[in-house]
Amino acid sequence: MQTISTLILLVLFTTLSFGQEEETGHSITVSIDNITSNEGHVLLGLHTKDTFMKGKGIQTLKSKIEDGKVKVTFKNVTPGDYAIMALHDKNDNERMDFDSNGMPQEPYGMSNNPMSFGPPQFHLAQFKVTDEDLKLAIRF
Numbered sequence: 171m172q173t174i175s176t177l178i179l180l181v182l183f184t185t186l187s188f189g190q191e192e193e194t195g196h197s198i199t200v201s202i203d204n205i206t207s208n209e210g211h212v213l214l215g216l217h218t219k220d221t222f223m224k225g226k227g228i229q230t231l232k233s234k235i236e237d238g239k240v241k242v243t244f245k246n247v248t249p250g251d252y253a254i255m256a257l258h259d260k261n262d263n264e265r266m267d268f269d270s271n272g273m274p275q276e277p278y279g280m281s282n283n284p285m286s287f288g289p290p291q292f293h294l295a296q297f298k299v300t301d302e303d304l305k306l307a308i309r310f
Contacts, residue, residue, distance in 0.1 A: 194246050194248065195245075195246040195247045195248040195249070195299075196246075196247050196248075196249075196299055196301075196302060196303045196304070197243050197244065197245050197246075197247065197303045197304075198216070198243065198244040198247055198252075198254070198299065198303070198304045198305075198306060199241065199242070199243045199303070199304070199305045199306070200214060200240075200241070200242050200243070200244070200254060200256070200281075200305075200306050200307075200308060201239070201240070201241045201305070201306075201307050201308075202239065202240050202241075202256060202279065202307070202308045202309070202310065203238065203239045203307070204238065204309055204310055205235050205238040205239065205240065205258055205277070205310060206238065206258075206277070206310075207235075207238070207260070208235045208236065208237070208238065209235075209260050210235070210258060210259045210260040210261060210262050211232050211233060211234060211235065211259050211262060212232070212233045212235060212240045212242075212256055212257065212258055212259070213230065213231075213232055213256070213257045213259050213264065214230065214231045214232075214233070214242055214244075214254060214255070214256045214257075215227030215229070215230045215231075215254065215255050215256075216228055216229040216230070216244045216247065216252055216254055217252060217253050217254070217255060217292070218250065218251070218252060219251065219253075219292050219296075222253055222255075222290075222292040222295075223289065223290060223292075227254075227255070229244050229247070231244065235258075247299050248299070249298075249299050249300055249301065250298070250299055251296055251297070251298055251299075252281075252296070252297060252298075252299060253280060253281050253282075253292050253295035253296050253297070254280065254281040254295070254306065254308065255278065255279075255280050255290065255295070256278060256279045256280070256308050256310070257276060257277075257278045258276050258277040258278065258310060259276060260276050261276075266278065277310035278310065279308040279309050279310045280294070280295035280308065281295045281296075281297050281306055281308060282294060282295050282296070282297065283307075283308060283309050
């Protein structure tokens with residue numbers, strides 16, 4: 171009987187220890203407050219140089235828009251160089267839509283808010299995560 175009790179306690183403690191997530195990095199809180207409508211969602215991707223402009227980032231978030239604003243947090247980000255891309259997905263098709271001439275139909279933005287013509291570039295949107303949490307504002 172004591173063996174069964176010990177086994178039950180062991181299983182219970184093991185289960186509880188796996189239920190708690192250990193934070194291994196920092197958080198990046200992103201706010202966007204100039205969204206022209208509440209339709210659709212905002213899609214955000216946290217990218218490294220290797221993932222930038224090549225699909226999903228290392229973390230992705232989707233946020234509902236309230237009063238033309240969103241605020242999201244990427245969690246457990248390890249130190250390094252990153253860039254964030256954000257898209258106002260007005261029609262909720264989870265991708266950027268383009269005109270026939272290749273121009274984006276939906277608003278988008280990046281960390282550092284670079285003003286550039288042509289495709290986005292990592293070095294313009296790049297920021298560094300070191301030993302503290304960050305707060306960033308992105309404009310569309």
